[in-house]
Amino acid sequence: MSGIELLNWARGPGLQIAGAVFVIGVIVRLAAILLLGRKTDLSRPREGAMWPGLRTVLTRSIPDAGTFRRSPLVFIAGYVFHLGFLLTLLFYAPHILLLKSVTGLEWPGLPVSLIDVLAVLSITALVALFINRLIDPVRRHLSRCGDWLALLVTVLPLVTGYLALNRMLLPYTDMLAWHILSVELLLVVFPFSKLMHTFSFVLARWYNGAIAGRKGVQV
Amino acid sequence: MSGKLERGLNTLKAQIDAPMAAFFSSCVHCGVCAHACLFYTETGDPKYTPIYKLEPMRRVWQQEYSFWGKLARALGLSKPVTDQELADWEELVYDSCTLCGRCSLVCPVGNDITYMIRRMREGMVAAGHAPKGLKQVTVRTVEIGSPMGITPETLRKQAAHAEQDAGLPVPLDVAGADYLLLLSANETMVFTDTLPALTRIFHQAGVSWTLSSEAYEATNAGIQIGSSDIAAELVQRIVSAAEKLKVKYVISPECGHAYTALRWEGPNLIGRPYPFEVIHVAELLDQLRAEGRLKLDSRETGRLSFHDPCQMVRRGGVIEQPRRLLDQVAEDFVEMPDAGIHNWCCGGGGGVSANERAVPLRRRAFHRKKEQLDGLQLTTLVTSCANCRDMLEDGLEYYDMDIEVKGLADLLAEHLAESEPGAQGGEQS
Numbered sequence: 001m002s003g004i005e006l007l008n009w010a011r012g013p014g015l016q017i018a019g020a021v022f023v024i025g026v027i028v029r030l031a032a033i034l035l036l037g038r039k040t041d042l043s044r045p046r047e048g049a050m051w052p053g054l055r056t057v058l059t060r061s062i063p064d065a066g067t068f069r070r071s072p073l074v075f076i077a078g079y080v081f082h083l084g085f086l087l088t089l090l091f092y093a094p095h096i097l098l099l100k101s102v103t104g105l106e107w108p109g110l111p112v113s114l115i116d117v118l119a120v121l122s123i124t125a126l127v128a129l130f131i132n133r134l135i136d137p138v139r140r141h142l143s144r145c146g147d148w149l150a151l152l153v154t155v156l157p158l159v160t161g162y163l164a165l166n167r168m169l170l171p172y173t174d175m176l177a178w179h180i181l182s183v184e185l186l187l188v189v190f191p192f193s194k195l196m197h198t199f200s201f202v203l204a205r206w207y208n209g210a211i212a213g214r215k216g217v218q219v
Numbered sequence: 220m221s222g223k224l225e226r227g228l229n230t231l232k233a234q235i236d237a238p239m240a241a242f243f244s245s246c247v248h249c250g251v252c253a254h255a256c257l258f259y260t261e262t263g264d265p266k267y268t269p270i271y272k273l274e275p276m277r278r279v280w281q282q283e284y285s286f287w288g289k290l291a292r293a294l295g296l297s298k299p300v301t302d303q304e305l306a307d308w309e310e311l312v313y314d315s316c317t318l319c320g321r322c323s324l325v326c327p328v329g330n331d332i333t334y335m336i337r338r339m340r341e342g343m344v345a346a347g348h349a350p351k352g353l354k355q356v357t358v359r360t361v362e363i364g365s366p367m368g369i370t371p372e373t374l375r376k377q378a379a380h381a382e383q384d385a386g387l388p389v390p391l392d393v394a395g396a397d398y399l400l401l402l403s404a405n406e407t408m409v410f411t412d413t414l415p416a417l418t419r420i421f422h423q424a425g426v427s428w429t430l431s432s433e434a435y436e437a438t439n440a441g442i443q444i445g446s447s448d449i450a451a452e453l454v455q456r457i458v459s460a461a462e463k464l465k466v467k468y469v470i471s472p473e474c475g476h477a478y479t480a481l482r483w484e485g486p487n488l489i490g491r492p493y494p495f496e497v498i499h500v501a502e503l504l505d506q507l508r509a510e511g512r513l514k515l516d517s518r519e520t521g522r523l524s525f526h527d528p529c530q531m532v533r534r535g536g537v538i539e540q541p542r543r544l545l546d547q548v549a550e551d552f553v554e555m556p557d558a559g560i561h562n563w564c565c566g567g568g569g570g571v572s573a574n575e576r577a578v579p580l581r582r583r584a585f586h587r588k589k590e591q592l593d594g595l596q597l598t599t600l601v602t603s604c605a606n607c608r609d610m611l612e613d614g615l616e617y618y619d620m621d622i623e624v625k626g627l628a629d630l631l632a633e634h635l636a637e638s639e640p641g642a643q644g645g646e647q648s
Contacts, residue, residue: 032284033244038236042486044496046536060329063251066557067325070254078249078327138250141265147248192286196244197328203241205329211238212323212331215483216536217560219324 007177010184018184025191026199033203045214052213053206060205060219073132074139077125084122085158088115112165119162126155146194153189156182224302227346231279231300234338242335243280245328246270252322252332257563257587258315258580269322269332272311275300276339302346309348312339314577315584318443318476318569319529324561333534340445349444350574357440361449364456365436366573367404374435377407377414384415387422392464393429398503399466399495400428401437401457401481403474405605406626413473413605416632420504423635424512428470434460437472438606439480443570450480451488457481461495471499473626475530475568475604482535499531501603501627505540508547515547516636521598522551526588526611527562528604541603541627548634555591563587565602567610585614592622603627 001009068075089095093109100106110118130151133139160179163169170178189195197204212219220228235243253259253268265271282288282297291297320333343349349357356366363370369377378389390396398421406413421428434457441450461469471478480488482497498506507513525545531537538559545552557563566584571577588611592600600615600622602608611624 029244033237033240036235036237036240036284038238039487042490042492043483044486044492056329060327063325063327064561066561067251067255071249071251074249074251075327136250137263138253138259138265138268139248142248142250142268142271144248150247194244194247197247200241200244201328203237204245204326204331207238207241208323208326208329208331208334211334212534215534217533217538219560 003171003174003177007173007180010177010180014181014184018187022187022190026196029191029196030199030203033200041214043214046216047213049210049214052218053208053210056209056213056219057202057205060209073128077128077132081122081125081129084118084125085154088118088122088158088161091115116162116165119158119165123155123158123162126151126158130155149189150194153182153186153193154195157186220299221302223345223347224305227305227342227348228279228300230345231276231339231342232283234276234341235280235284238331239335239338240280240284242330242332243273243277245330246277247328249327252326252330255321255325256315257319257321257566257584261584261586262580266311267315269316269336270326270330272308272316273332273335273339275304275308276335276342279342305343305346305348309343309350310576312336312343313350313353313570314574314580316569317529317564317566317571318534319564320534321529321561321564324533337442337445341447342445344444344446350570350576352574352576353440353444353570356570356573357444357446357449360436360438360440360453365404365407366438366440367408369404369407369436371432371435374407374430374432377411378430380411381414381418384412385418385422387418389414389418390429392432394464396427396429396464396466398426398428398468398470398498399434399457399461399464400430400470400472400500401477402430402435402472403438403477403605404436405474405609406472407435410605410608410626410629412629412632413626416626416628417500419632419635420507420513420628423514424507426503426507426512429464429466431460431464433463437474437477437481439476440570440573442476442480442484443573447488450484454480454485454488458485458489458493461493466495468496468498468503469493470503471497473500473528473603473605473608473628475528475535475606478535478537479530499535499537499540501531501537501540501544504628504631505543508544513544513547513631514636515631515634517548517634518550519548519599519630519634520550522553522596523549523599523601524553524555524592524595524597525558526555526565526600526602526607527559528602528607529562529564529568531603532562533560537603541601544627544631545601548630553595553597555595557591563591565607565610566614567606572606572610581610582614582617585610585617588614589618589620592620597622599623599625599630601625601627601630 091110164175259267322332566581
């Protein structure tokens with residue numbers, strides 16, 4: 001298969017298959033969580049649960065000072081990676097075009113030079129998290145195959161995207177094909193892995209905030 | 220597979236509801252929770268990472284509810300959780316977790332890890348893997364009515380002592396009183412100043428109250444060991460007595476888990492809302508203060524701080540009341556670092572204090588409290604949980620720290636003004 005053929009497959013059927021696995025997988029996983037349900041709480045609430053839950057969905061994004069001080073690398077690298085990844089995904093002009101073709105929505109992009117920097121920062125943060133997972137006793141103790149796999153499938157689109165953007169290592173069409181394939185790998189792995197936290201964290205934070213909120217505690 | 224193990228695994232499976240599945244699905248193994256747990260911070264042993272304590276239950280979740288788990292099971296490739304694993308995890312689930320809830324406060328994806336441990340204990344008990352000390356306490360509570368084996372006769376004797384101490388009648392089994400006062404076993408047997416203290420405060424404020432000889436024990440070993448059946452039975456005793464006496468309120472005493480058991484879990488355990496309200500004694504005292512019914516005439520001159528009991532504050536929502544009350548009596552009040560909902564546990568909640576095996580670990584973990592207190596130059600440490608009080612006394616002695624520990628009600632009663640009682644005070648008996 002030539003570079004251009006690979007690119008065409010990746011752009012066409014490949015993306016459709018991966019996209020379908022991703023969308024259906026995520027919906028099924030979230031439905032499976034919600035369908036488990038939970039018992040109605042019969043205790044007399046001090047406050048409602050809905051708003052404290054929603055508040056926690058937002059406020060939990062920022063750690064309290066003591067918690068930040070105890071794990072600074074996890075929080076800093078975590079922020080840099082998540083922001084870098086989201087911004088390059090959503091604000092790189094060719095990505096916007098692709099998303100427009102799917103959603104019909106359009107928004108202004110960021111300059112390529114900034115996208116370039118964001119990708120490097122994001123990759124650096126993932127490498128830092130990888131090394132930290134290797135050497136930090138707690139994180140090493142908690143790590144399983146899924147953690148390493150998630151790191152790998154997340155860094156690949158960033159690395160291939162960066163290389164394609166800068167015309168490095170391989171001809172542009174070849175690298176672009178590998179970039180799209182790596183995204184497809186990410187999409188396919190996503191619903192079956194801890195990457196699901198991208199969506200399920202909203203539920204987790206809401207439940208936590210709602211459970212505490214009805215007791216009158218803002219967590 | 221043994222019958223007990225099967226029952227344990229089935230219970231674990233049944234305990235997985237939508238929040239549990241959302242929590243397991245969201246964990247990214249970031250390890251932040253470790254640094255919120257005093258058993259990790261004081262030992263540095265990664266096995267005490269809160270989410271790691273859930274590992275067998277996570278495997279049950281994965282095998283029963285995830286795509287790969289189900290696939291592996293269908294192909295006969297999955298390895299079920301073994302009895303040995305549950306036995307190995309007993310120390311992590313019981314000795315090194317006080318259900319304090321600090322990890323639930325810091326998890327970046329929002330997991331309520333304490334909620335998870337509470338549910339995991341249901342499976343552990345069903346499988347027969349709970350600490351011996353906690354099992355014994357639970358049996359005593361079910362059979363005799365109290366973890367310390369306090370019988371109704373003992374209660375009557377203690378009430379008589381309290382009458383002598385307070386110089387006031389202690390109402391017992393008075394139908395139609397507004398408030399039914401419960402006590403924790405520690406208050407009945409060890410911190411015996413509390414009942415006379417409350418008797419005097421209630422008398423002065425004109426509170427219509429009573430004790431019950433059928434339901435006097437507020438602690439709930441069922442909640443601590445993780446057996447909903449037993450917890451429900453213990454709550455039901457209180458509900459029955461309260462209904463029989465037709466009280467409007469049941470007072471949850473200065474005992475953290477009693478409050479969680481009665482106020483938050485109770486109606487769910489017995490499957491119906493209460494016909495009365497549950498009020499924490501600190502809430503009631505603060506209400507009396509706000510209504511001008513708590514009259515104090517002196518102040519504590521030494522330096523004071525307040526230790527927040529986890530179940531009352533972080534997991535219970537009674538946060539400002541003790542502070543407003545202390546403001547009435549303390550001339551020199553200081554907050555310790557991380558005070559309020561971020562406070563560190565005494566190390567003995569969640570059944571740990573009933574577990575002799577856990578004593579060395581608990582004392583080691585108490586080093587966190589020592590660090591919080593070092594430099595504050597306290598004369599007195601006030602708290603509002605008899606179990607915390609017991610653990611604080613033990614820990615302070617262990618670390619050779621010269622700080623007096625007092626209960627909130629006891630302290631207030633020491634500064635009570637000698638004034639005319641309220642209209643209804645002490646007339647029921």
